Amino acid sequence: MHRGSGDWKMEQLKGRIISKGKSEGEALTTTQPISFYGGVDPNTGEVIEKGHALQGISVKGKILVFPQGKGSTVGSYTLYRLKKNGVAPVGMINRECETIVAVGAIISEIPCVDKVDISKIKTGDRVQIENGTVTLL
Amino acid sequence: MYLTDEEQRMLDGEEGYAARKSMEILAALGDIFGAERLIKVGSVQVAGVSYHNLGDAGLEFLNELARDGKVKVLTTLNPAGMDLENWRELGISEEFAAKQNLVIDAFTRMGILISCTCTPYLIGNLPRYGEHVAWSESSAVTFANSVIGAKTNREGGPSALAAAFVGKTPCYGLHLDENRVPDMHVQVNAKLAKLSDWGALGYAIGKKAENKIAYITGIKEAEVDELKSFCASVVTYGSKPLFYMQGITPASETVQAPKDTVTIEESDIKNAYDNINDQVSDIDFVCVGCPHCSIKEIAEIAELVKGKKVNANTELWVATSRTAKQLADKRGYTQIIEASGGKFACDTCMAVAPLKGRFKALATTSAKGCFYSRQNSMKTKMGSLKECIEAAVTGKWNS
Numbered sequence: 001m002h003r004g005s006g007d008w009k010m011e012q013l014k015g016r017i018i019s020k021g022k023s024e025g026e027a028l029t030t031t032q033p034i035s036f037y038g039g040v041d042p043n044t045g046e047v048i049e050k051g052h053a054l055q056g057i058s059v060k061g062k063i064l065v066f067p068q069g070k071g072s073t074v075g076s077y078t079l080y081r082l083k084k085n086g087v088a089p090v091g092m093i094n095r096e097c098e099t100i101v102a103v104g105a106i107i108s109e110i111p112c113v114d115k116v117d118i119s120k121i122k123t124g125d126r127v128q129i130e131n132g133t134v135t136l137l
Numbered sequence: 138m139y140l141t142d143e144e145q146r147m148l149d150g151e152e153g154y155a156a157r158k159s160m161e162i163l164a165a166l167g168d169i170f171g172a173e174r175l176i177k178v179g180s181v182q183v184a185g186v187s188y189h190n191l192g193d194a195g196l197e198f199l200n201e202l203a204r205d206g207k208v209k210v211l212t213t214l215n216p217a218g219m220d221l222e223n224w225r226e227l228g229i230s231e232e233f234a235a236k237q238n239l240v241i242d243a244f245t246r247m248g249i250l251i252s253c254t255c256t257p258y259l260i261g262n263l264p265r266y267g268e269h270v271a272w273s274e275s276s277a278v279t280f281a282n283s284v285i286g287a288k289t290n291r292e293g294g295p296s297a298l299a300a301a302f303v304g305k306t307p308c309y310g311l312h313l314d315e316n317r318v319p320d321m322h323v324q325v326n327a328k329l330a331k332l333s334d335w336g337a338l339g340y341a342i343g344k345k346a347e348n349k350i351a352y353i354t355g356i357k358e359a360e361v362d363e364l365k366s367f368c369a370s371v372v373t374y375g376s377k378p379l380f381y382m383q384g385i386t387p388a389s390e391t392v393q394a395p396k397d398t399v400t401i402e403e404s405d406i407k408n409a410y411d412n413i414n415d416q417v418s419d420i421d422f423v424c425v426g427c428p429h430c431s432i433k434e435i436a437e438i439a440e441l442v443k444g445k446k447v448n449a450n451t452e453l454w455v456a457t458s459r460t461a462k463q464l465a466d467k468r469g470y471t472q473i474i475e476a477s478g479g480k481f482a483c484d485t486c487m488a489v490a491p492l493k494g495r496f497k498a499l500a501t502t503s504a505k506g507c508f509y510s511r512q513n514s515m516k517t518k519m520g521s522l523k524e525c526i527e528a529a530v531t532g533k534w535n536s
Contacts, residue, residue, distance in 0.1 A: 018165060038512060042192060073273060073293030077185055077195045084194035102169055103295045106161050107198060114169075 013116045013134040015093070018102050021111035023091040024128040024137070027121050028062035030054050035071030036078035036104065045087030063127045064089035065118050069101035079104030091129040093118060138167035138307060139174045147303065155206025155247075159299035166296060167307030175305035176312060179264050179287075180211040182257045183249060183301065184273035185294025187218035187489035188237040196236065199243040202298065206247050209304035213252040213262040214244055215274050216429070216456075218491055221253065221484045227454070233491060249301070253484035254458035256365065256429045258285065261460075266387055269312055271300035275378055276369035276428050276505065282379040284364050286387040288312050291378045311379060317388075319352035319381055321345075322398040326355060327406045331521040335363045336504030337409035338401065339370025345399050347375040352394045354383045355401075365428050370504035413507045415498075415516040419450075422496035422515065423529040424487045425522065426456030427506035432464045434522070438479070439470035441526040447478030448532035452496070454482040479529070487513075500528040 030053045034040065039049035045060035059082070069075055079101070082088035088110055094101060097114035105112035111129045121127060126137040146152060148160035163175060185191060191199070218237050219229040229237075241251060252260055255274050264270045264287035272278050273292040281287040290310040292300065300306040310316055323342055329335060342351055351371075359367075359382065372378045381389040425438065438455055447453045455474060457465075462483050465471045471481065482490070487499070488509035498516040501507060502525055507517035518534045528534050 016168075018169065037190070042194070073291070073296075074185055074190045076293050076295050077191055077198070080198055081192045081194035084197060097169060099166060099169075099293055099296060102165055103162055103293055106165055107158065107295055 011120070011136040013120060015113040015116035015132050015134055017132040018094070018097045018112040018114055019105035019110060020131055021109065022128070022130045023063070023111045024126070025061060025063045025090045027065050027123055027125040027127045028054070028057065028059060029065040029118065029121055029123045031067065033068050033070040034066050036069065036075035036100065037072040039071065040078060040082065042078050042081035043085055043087070045082055058087065059089045060087040062089050063091040063093060063129065065093045065121045067095040067118065068098050071100070073100055075100040076104035076107065079110065080108045083108040083110060093121065093129065093134055138164060138172050140164070144175060144303070153205035155202045155204070155302050158202065159302040162296055162299040163303060163305070163307055167309065170307065170309035172307035172309040174308055175303070176269050176308040177304060178210060178271045178300055178306050179268045180213070180262050180270050181208065181297050181301040182213050182215065182262065182272035182274055182277055183244070183294060183297045184215040186215045186240065186244070186253065188233060188240050189218040189489060189491045191240060196240055196243070199240060203243040203246040206302050208248045208301040210301060211262060212249045212301045213257040213260070214249055215253070216255055216486045216489050217241065217253050217484050218489055219485050220482050223481065223483065226480060227482055227490070228495065229491070252458065252460070254429050254460070255486065256431070256458060259431055259461070260458050269306070271297055271306040273297040275372045276365070279368035279372045279378040279380070280365060282311060283368065283381070283386050317350070317379060319350045319392055319395055320397070321349045321351050322394040322396070323351045323353045323401060324355050324398060325353060325401045327401050327403045329356070332363060332366055333502045333504070333519050333521055334406060335367040336370040336502070336519060337406045337413070339367045340374045340409035340413060340504050341401050341405040343371045343374030343376045348377060350377050351380045352383070352389070352392065353380055354394060356382055356385060359385050362431055362434055365431070366503065369428050373505045373508050409504070410519065413504055413517060413519045415518070417498045417516040417518065418534050420498050420500045420518065420528040420532055420534050421451050422454070422498065423451060423500045423525050424454040424456060424506060425502050425525055426454070426482070427486055427488065427501065427503035429486065430455055430457040430461060432461045435461060435465045435470050436468070437522055438526065439473040441523060442477040442479055443473050445477050445530050447529045451529050451532045453479040453529040454487070455479060456482045456486045459483045500525045500534055
């Protein structure tokens with residue numbers, strides 16, 4: 001059930017666990033793939049890829065919703081650097097996860113889910129991830 | 138994915154932290170890509186070595202793994218952010234060097250060979266035809282899959298380390314013959330006259346075969362150095378890390394050229410140069426060795442610079458493995474190149490050293506080198522070894 005329909009039941013999206021764990025936060029959504037290496041500043045969490053829809057916006061503390069990663073495999077270490085610098089997303093939701101984000105999420109212990117219809121999650125939505133389940137609060 | 142009892146014990150943490158973390162990575166990748174099981178690998182090549190890319194957090198991660206992680210197979214290392222001996226001469230700061238050395242210490246504790254080269258196949262990590270390996274470093278992965286005929290996916294640093302600690306990798310992607318079938322026929326009609334033409338060819342094919350496996354025909358001769366350069370370029374500019382070259386690469390007789398055909402003409406090679414080259418004439422940095430120079434290439438450089446002087450406003454770097462340089466020392470090539478004012482950059486390269494802001498314009502033989510140097514805000518010129526050495530001597534690009 002969608003929010004605002006007058007029904008209290010929250011919408012749940014079933015996905016696949018990439019990196020286990022539970023977290024909750026505000027969604028930051030993009031339809032574009034993200035290159036963490038070179039595309040996100042590891043010290044501030046700001047997206048710095050020129051022309052990216054999220055350019056200038058920080059991923060810090062967000063549930064980051066994007067189709068998949070792209071670019072250099074060093075991006076897994078960028079996610080780890082974001083985490084250690086306290087500016088990582090608190091969770092990630094992908095349409096189809098690939099190696100860079102999967103490995104980055106596991107070594108950084110950031111909960112991550114994929115195989116979710118990410119078009120249903122809008123920037124600003126309150127979202128909870130618990131293992132393979134995404135709940136729109 | 139099916140796990141053996143031993144693998145499950147590692148995943149449960151019974152063999153320590155590094156083994157558990159490694160199994161978590163391998164099991165997740167296996168599930169994502171639908172692998173049925175793990176398979177043994179003959180060797181591992183680990184990327185993600187430069188402190189420039191790792192930062193303190195990456196160093197911390199490696200130190201955590203090094204507490205109880207030991208590699209189970211032959212494992213070699215990609216280039217670091219600096220020459221591990223001659224870093225001062227290359228303008229690397231004390232602070233960076235100290236951090237880079239801590240990264241190297243962590244890899245040493247894991248039992249990894251400190252080879253620091255993107256050409257492991259030239260220094261003793263040479264798989265056999267058909268052997269499963271787990272390599273990172275896209276140019277080496279492409280060389281292993283195509284020129285050698287070994288089987289590897291394009292691993293990242295952590296997934297390669299995981300494979301080294303377990304001695305296995307999930308069996309998916311390019312480990313399976315059904316995923317190694319070429320899906321595009323590329324007929325090359327252009328003439329390839331010099332080394333950089335192979336980089337240009339890689340650009341042209343990479344763009345046309347985006348995320349595809351090319352079956353290449355029309356090439357009669359290819360030296361290892363030319364294939365090394367082509368491998369680096371074709372995967373940087375878009376193809377899968379596997380190609381077949383009829384009559385040149387060993388598996389080319391085992392598959393058919395697909396019907397879907399594109400051609401590469403002289404105009405495509407010219408177009409590649411036009412895209413890779415910027416408008417610039419003053420050159421302050423000449424770097425050859427992307428991928429790392431073979432001993433044969435070092436000999437050619439020595440021949441070209443003999444008796445000449447590198448321009449006062451230009452630096453000439455020869456990027457290579459320590460192993461190749463040791464041969465060059467014995468043969469006298471090193472002395473010739475250093476007498477001209479050229480510098481050896483062993484263990485490192487222009488793609489991973491902290492070079493942003495240090496140079497304005499690069500001349501190189503490498504299409505891949507141009508791609509990464511543009512990310513370091515340099516203007517780029519690609520040409521033959523002769524043109525690059527001329528640029529080093531005159532400080533200008535002439536053509």
